[in-house]
Amino acid sequence: MIIYSALSDDELAFLLQKADHVAYTEIYKRYWALLYRNAYKMLHDEDEATDIVQDIFTKLWEKAEHFQLTTSLSSYLYAAVRNTIITLINRNKLKRYYHASLEDFVNRGEYITENTILEKELAAKIEKEIAALPEKMRLVFELSRKSNLSYAEIAEKLDISEGTVKKQVHNAIKILRFKIGHSSRMNILFFFKGFF
Numbered sequence: 001m002i003i004y005s006a007l008s009d010d011e012l013a014f015l016l017q018k019a020d021h022v023a024y025t026e027i028y029k030r031y032w033a034l035l036y037r038n039a040y041k042m043l044h045d046e047d048e049a050t051d052i053v054q055d056i057f058t059k060l061w062e063k064a065e066h067f068q069l070t071t072s073l074s075s076y077l078y079a080a081v082r083n084t085i086i087t088l089i090n091r092n093k094l095k096r097y098y099h100a101s102l103e104d105f106v107n108r109g110e111y112i113t114e115n116t117i118l119e120k121e122l123a124a125k126i127e128k129e130i131a132a133l134p135e136k137m138r139l140v141f142e143l144s145r146k147s148n149l150s151y152a153e154i155a156e157k158l159d160i161s162e163g164t165v166k167k168q169v170h171n172a173i174k175i176l177r178f179k180i181g182h183s184s185r186m187n188i189l190f191f192f193k194g195f196f
Helices: 009-017 021-043 046-062 073-108 113-131 135-145 151-158 162-180 188-195
Strands: none
Touching: 009 021, 009 073, 021 046, 021 073, 046 073, 113 135, 113 162, 135 151, 135 162, 151 162
């Protein structure tokens, strides 16, 4: 009977190629916490660190039969964490760039060629989420942002108080910010005024 905890990393990697689930479990137990700490140090985000480590172990099992080590198992796993984090950081930088470019478009009223597709996709997503708002909230929000009516004008038109109008608009923006997933750095209130 094999005592997996006594095996070397190279032996575990060899067994992993044979789709040995117990070897995979031993690798997981041996390295999960270490990789998580390493990812957390780089990201300072528990959820993202957990997701990255889980993703690496999922891919490790999915590719087990084709798994080839050219270095030590620990070096391979640490490099996988580092490379995944670098990809994530670059993706987030790109996302922030597109958001900044879109905000620049709103402020200057000029198209930035690289962002045309992103802007259309974002506009479609915004329209979809607006349509999904509760009916009264959607009506108040559209009168405020699309028709550019003041809170007083909306209150008079719908025979409700200005406070109710203000609360409906605030709640709509809160819901849309959550659904659309914008960074809190982006002034979504201004974005909606300018975009529509």
